[in-house]
Each structure stands twice: as C-alpha cells, then as structure tokens.
Amino acid sequence: MKRKKQPYSIMTLLTFAIAVVSISFTLLISAILYSQFSSRIKENATVSTREIVRQVNANLSYYTNDILTIATYARDLAKQTNILPREEIENRLRSIVDSRQDIVCLVLFDLGGETLLSTSDAPRRPTEEILGQTWFTRAIGGEGNFYFTGPHVQQLFTSSYPWVITYSQQISYTNKQGELSQGLLLIDMNSWAVSELCQSAKLGSSGYVYFIDNNGKIVYHPYQQLINSNLFNEDIESVQEHIFGTFTNTFEGRERLVIIDTVNNARWRIVGVAYMDELMAGLDQYTTVMLIILAFCIITTILIARTVSAYISRPIKELERLMNSVERGDFSSPPTVGGNQEVAALSQTFAAMVQRIRQLMDDIVKSQEMKRKFELDALQAKINPHFLYNTLDSVVWMAEQNDTSGVITMVTALARLFRISISKGRDIITLGEELEHVRNYLIIQQIRYRDKFQFSIDMEPGVENLPTIKLIVQPIVENAIYHGIKYLQEMGHLDIKVFKKKPGAVIIEIRDNGVGMDEQRLNTILTMSSPSQKNGEGIGVRNVHQRIQLYYGSDYGLEISSELDVGTLVRLVIPEQDPIQPIKVAH
Structure with missing residues (x-):
C-alpha cells in the first residue's frame, strides 16, 4: 500500500511562503537593477568610446587642415616663380620644413616628373621611378583634388628611406616664360605624426584606432607589422559594410564595439575598436558585489522568515504538545498558551474542555472507587457468614461429643474474633489487633481440623500500633489452610511474620x-481471569489485594511465590504510617 504523504508543518509552510515571496521580489529588483546598470554601462562605454574616436578624428582633421594650409602657401609661391627667384622660394619652403619635425620634405614636380622646387638637396631617384609611384599617378588628372597616401617607404631620394604619409595634388604654376603650367605638389610627413594621434587614444587596455581609405585598404594600423607578418587579423569586411556609425560583432572569439567615423579632407575612415569585456569590466565588479548582496539578502530573508514563522507557529506547536500530553492521559493542569489572539482563544477553550474532562474523570473514578468498595464490603460480608456457619457447625459437633472445653475455647475465640471484626465500624485498626484477630481465627481452625497444623506469629517490636486495613491477613491464612495444608498427609506449618522494610x-x-x-x-491468582474463580478459590486473596491497592495505591498489595509440594509464601506490602491507638472493646 502506498504510504500517505506526511503533511508539512505550519512553520515550514510559513517559512517557504515568506522566503519565496521575499526572494522573488529581491530577485526581480536585482534583475531590473542589473539590466538598467548593464544598459547604462554599455551606453556610457559606447558614448565614451565614440567621443575618443571623434577626438582623434578632430585632431587628425586639425592636422590635415594644417597640411592643407602649408599646401596652399606652396601653391601660391609656385605661381610666383616668374617673379621670385627659385632659391628664395625654396628657402621660404625650407624654413617651414625646418620648423616642423613632422614634415620630411616638400617638392614640386612638373607632369614629366622633373623637379621644379625642393626643400631637400639629396640626390633624387630617376624620373621613371617617380612617375610610377602611387601618390603621383593618383594626383595626375585630378586638378584641384588632393590625396593622402598611407604610410609607405619614401622612394624620392637615394640616401634615405623614412616611413612617410604623402600629400599630393595637381596644381598650376608659372613657368619661365610666364605661362601657367601644370605641376604636382608633394608633401611627405613622418608617419609617426599620425600614429601619435592614434596611440594617445585609449580604448580600454587593448582597444585601438586605425584608418582605412575609401578602397578599404589600411592606411594606418598600430599592429601593421603583425598584420604584415600574418600574426594579427583585422575584420575589414565588417567595417566595409558600415560606412558610418556604431555596431558590435564577435571577431576571433571576443565581442567588440566598433565605431566608424569619416576623416575630413583625407577621404579616410577612422575605426575605433574596443573590447566589450574590458568596457564592461565595471559590470563584472558590480555583478560580484550584487551577488554578494543578493546572497546576504536571501540568507537574511530565510532567517527572518524562519524567525517569523517560528514566532507564529511556536504557540501552535506548544498547544499541539499539550494536546498530545492530554491524549496520553496527563490531565495534571489546564494547558495555557500565549501568542496571537486566535491561538490564545483556542488555548483557553481547550483548557476549559480539559478541566471539564478532568472533573468528569474524577467523578467517574470516585464513583468506581465507591462501587468497588461496596462490592468488596459485600464480598467480605459473604465470606464472614460462611466462616460463621462452619464454626458453629463444629461447635455443635463438639457439644454432641460432650467436649465442653473445646466448645468453650472455640466460642471464646469466636467472640474475640468478631469483636475485632466489628471494631466499632472502623476500617483501620492496628497491626496488633489484626494479628490478634488472625490468632483467634487459627485457634478455631486448629480445633476444627483436630490439630492438623501448627502456627506461629512473630511481630517485630514497635509495629504493634502501626495502622492497617482490617481483615487482610485472615483471608490469606484461610486460603493457605483450605487449599494448601488441608491436603497434606503430614503435619502442616503456618508461620506469620511482621517487620518493617525501608x-x-x-x-x-x-x-x-x-x-x-x-x-x-x-500468575493468574490475583487477576479476575483466574481459572480458580470457578470453584471460589482465590476470591479472598484477590479481595485483599484489591482492598490494599484501593486504599494505598498500585505500589502496594500482595506478592506471591510458590512451589509445588514445597509451599507458598505470601507477602502483604503496606505503607508505614504514624501509629494509632488500639480500639477498646468492652468485654
């Protein structure tokens, strides 16, 4: 059979309910705060990164505008070649180059690749090499348009090979004949000028900024050498899909925030790359702190829930304990339990019910005790006439035999026996009186059975006046004679001893x-289920046992030990009480 599931306690249910509601509310608030904080951190990180990229763009724009100003100045001088000597023009341009560390040289070529003006005296490469370089071919045919060519090794002179960024533009100049001709202006700038602008931009600990041209080729990248060595990859394809703006993607296992902006004048795009795990590092710290706080709140909530539920359920448990105690029969005192109003009212009602039950039980016990006493008194009254009938029958028999002395002895003993039995209606007599009553009874029985047994009575000094219920020894002696000694072939012995026991x-x-x-x-002689009850055997013994327990309690009564063909020992145990005075019976 399937075992019925044990219902949960009130304390468990209250703890669970309070904890679930509180923890759910805490988790909801935490989730909202986490979402808000995460969004705010991401938004702030995006704004901060965008501002850095814009600042780099502004710095670069400022720098390119500065280069354009120099180029304008150079164009104006080129138109004055018929007025100013070449040396003076070159000196003016050289003064600009010498005053700036970022400009390597400034050169004016005709469209055939011949040098018209130059700030450098270094030997120049052959014309055919110059005509084939990218910065030259891009500017030819685009009068008025200028171009920035990304970092490359300078190929103008045979004596130096610096990394430069080249500004090139087709311009008009005045030839020796005073006519306007087409030429090409070149300004080479140190590549570190641009790299310094980008390196100062910090996008986290590993973020960076790089430039690409309108063809998607890298103009500048802080990891250019690693890219050239295939040790570092850049996600150019995703950048090509976004001309301008912000997007996030995952590249080589890391989520990145990519911000694209257009560089003024240079036709470049500046790309800022920041890694989300670095930008959101503050969120990780916030998450750790929040988890600690959340764990503390959950533990505190559970403890508070348990405390509150224990406070609510404690009086109910106490009331349950008292009910179980009453169920086991403990009606010693009315149960009273404090606590909330409902439990207190229930406790008062239960206490009144217990008090009423206890009163009814006391009434029943008293009624049963009175009934038992009346039954025992009736049984005793039944036994005494039976004994009187047998004794008188013996007296008649001895009178018929002219045994005058025997008749006198028996009648005298019988008279003394009944004087003690009557005891002026008292149920409590002294032990001395009780044993005197037994002595007279044994004298009568000794005569009736023609000296079939002998008896002795030994009483410890000092117990004569101790109180006892009357007529508790005689039924035991009677049972010993009728059911023990009567069937012996040899002389019977019956010994009575009285003594104190601590x-x-x-x-x-x-x-x-x-x-x-x-x-x-x-084992059954003292119980109502004794088989001997059928022929009356044991009635007197049970009578004595029940009377002692009725008066003195279940700790007292009879103890019987016996062995076949050996004999029987009966011990009556009664409490030691204060001595009383014997009853004076008139003769």
Whole structure:
C-alpha cells in the first residue's frame, strides 16, 4: 500500500511562503537593477568610446587642415616663380620644413616628373621611378583634388628611406616664360605624426584606432607589422559594410564595439575598436558585489522568515504538545498558551474542555472507587457468614461429643474474633489487633481440623500500633489452610511474620508448607481471569489485594511465590504510617 504523504508543518509552510515571496521580489529588483546598470554601462562605454574616436578624428582633421594650409602657401609661391627667384622660394619652403619635425620634405614636380622646387638637396631617384609611384599617378588628372597616401617607404631620394604619409595634388604654376603650367605638389610627413594621434587614444587596455581609405585598404594600423607578418587579423569586411556609425560583432572569439567615423579632407575612415569585456569590466565588479548582496539578502530573508514563522507557529506547536500530553492521559493542569489572539482563544477553550474532562474523570473514578468498595464490603460480608456457619457447625459437633472445653475455647475465640471484626465500624485498626484477630481465627481452625497444623506469629517490636486495613491477613491464612495444608498427609506449618522494610513499608509474611501452586495458577491468582474463580478459590486473596491497592495505591498489595509440594509464601506490602491507638472493646 502506498504510504500517505506526511503533511508539512505550519512553520515550514510559513517559512517557504515568506522566503519565496521575499526572494522573488529581491530577485526581480536585482534583475531590473542589473539590466538598467548593464544598459547604462554599455551606453556610457559606447558614448565614451565614440567621443575618443571623434577626438582623434578632430585632431587628425586639425592636422590635415594644417597640411592643407602649408599646401596652399606652396601653391601660391609656385605661381610666383616668374617673379621670385627659385632659391628664395625654396628657402621660404625650407624654413617651414625646418620648423616642423613632422614634415620630411616638400617638392614640386612638373607632369614629366622633373623637379621644379625642393626643400631637400639629396640626390633624387630617376624620373621613371617617380612617375610610377602611387601618390603621383593618383594626383595626375585630378586638378584641384588632393590625396593622402598611407604610410609607405619614401622612394624620392637615394640616401634615405623614412616611413612617410604623402600629400599630393595637381596644381598650376608659372613657368619661365610666364605661362601657367601644370605641376604636382608633394608633401611627405613622418608617419609617426599620425600614429601619435592614434596611440594617445585609449580604448580600454587593448582597444585601438586605425584608418582605412575609401578602397578599404589600411592606411594606418598600430599592429601593421603583425598584420604584415600574418600574426594579427583585422575584420575589414565588417567595417566595409558600415560606412558610418556604431555596431558590435564577435571577431576571433571576443565581442567588440566598433565605431566608424569619416576623416575630413583625407577621404579616410577612422575605426575605433574596443573590447566589450574590458568596457564592461565595471559590470563584472558590480555583478560580484550584487551577488554578494543578493546572497546576504536571501540568507537574511530565510532567517527572518524562519524567525517569523517560528514566532507564529511556536504557540501552535506548544498547544499541539499539550494536546498530545492530554491524549496520553496527563490531565495534571489546564494547558495555557500565549501568542496571537486566535491561538490564545483556542488555548483557553481547550483548557476549559480539559478541566471539564478532568472533573468528569474524577467523578467517574470516585464513583468506581465507591462501587468497588461496596462490592468488596459485600464480598467480605459473604465470606464472614460462611466462616460463621462452619464454626458453629463444629461447635455443635463438639457439644454432641460432650467436649465442653473445646466448645468453650472455640466460642471464646469466636467472640474475640468478631469483636475485632466489628471494631466499632472502623476500617483501620492496628497491626496488633489484626494479628490478634488472625490468632483467634487459627485457634478455631486448629480445633476444627483436630490439630492438623501448627502456627506461629512473630511481630517485630514497635509495629504493634502501626495502622492497617482490617481483615487482610485472615483471608490469606484461610486460603493457605483450605487449599494448601488441608491436603497434606503430614503435619502442616503456618508461620506469620511482621517487620518493617525501608523505605517506609511494612511487610506481613504468611508462609505455609502446603501443596503449593504451579506457575500458571500463580500468575493468574490475583487477576479476575483466574481459572480458580470457578470453584471460589482465590476470591479472598484477590479481595485483599484489591482492598490494599484501593486504599494505598498500585505500589502496594500482595506478592506471591510458590512451589509445588514445597509451599507458598505470601507477602502483604503496606505503607508505614504514624501509629494509632488500639480500639477498646468492652468485654
């Protein structure tokens, strides 16, 4: 059969409910805060990165405008070649170049590649090499348009090979005949001038800025040498798809924020690359702190929920404990439980019910005790007439035999026995009186059975006046004679001893050498289910046992031990109480 699931306790349900609601609310607030903070960090990082890229673009634009200003000045001088000597024009241009470390040289060529003006005296390369270079071919035919060619090794002179960025433009100049002719202006700038502008831009710890031209070729990249060595890759394709703006993508396993801006004058695009894990590093710290705070809040919530539920359920558990105690039969005191109003009201109602049940039980117990006492009194009254009938029958028999002394002895013992039995209506007499009553009874029985047994009574000094219920020894002695000694072939012996036993108990021992009892009969003689009840055997013994327990409690009564063909020992255990005075009976 499937076992029924045990219901949960109130404390568990309250703890679970409070914890779930509180933790759910905490998690919801945390999720909202995390989402808001994450969005804000990402937005701020994007804005900050965009501003850095724009600042680099502004610096580069400022620099290119400066180069364009120099180019304008050079164009104006080129138109004055018929007025000013070549040396003076070159000196003016050389003064500009010498004043700036970023400009390598400034040269004016005719369209055939011949040098018209130059700020450098270094030997020039052959004309055919110059005509084939990119910066030359791009500018030819585009009068008025200027071009910036990305970093490359300068191929003008045979004595030096610096990395330069070239500005080239087809312009008009005045020839020796005073006519306008077409030429090509070249300004070579050190590539580090541009790299310094980009290197100063910090996009996290590993972010960077690079330039591409309108054909998608890299003009400048901080990792150019690694790219050339195939040790570093750049995602040019994604940049080509976005002419201007911001986007995020994942390249080589890392999420990147890419910002693209157009460089004024240079027809370049500036690309800023920042890695999201670096930009969102603050979010990781915030997440760690939030998780710690969240864990603390959850633990605190559970502890508070458990405390609150324990406070609410404690009086209910206490009431449950008291109910279980009452269920086990403990009606010692009315249960009272504090707590909230409902539990207190329930406790008061339960206490009133327990008090009423206890009162009813006390009434029932008293009623049963009275009923038992009346039954025992009736049983005792039934036994006494039976004994009186047998005794008088013996007296008649002895009178018929003219046994005058026997008749006198028996009648005298019978009179003394009944005087003690009556005891002026009292149920409590002294042990001395009780044993005197037994002595008279044994004298009568000794005469009736023609000296079939002998008896002895030994009483410890100091116990004569201790109180006892009357007529508790005689039924035991009677049972020993009728069911033990009566069936012996030899002389019977019946010994009675009275003595104190610590703590606070008095023992009355009745020992006989009768036929004894087997174990089954011994175990049932004091119970109502005894088989001996059918023929009346054991009624007197049970009567004594029940009377003692009725008066003194279940700790007292009879203890019986017996062995077949050896005899029986009966011990009456009663409490030791304060001595009383014997009853004075008139003779």
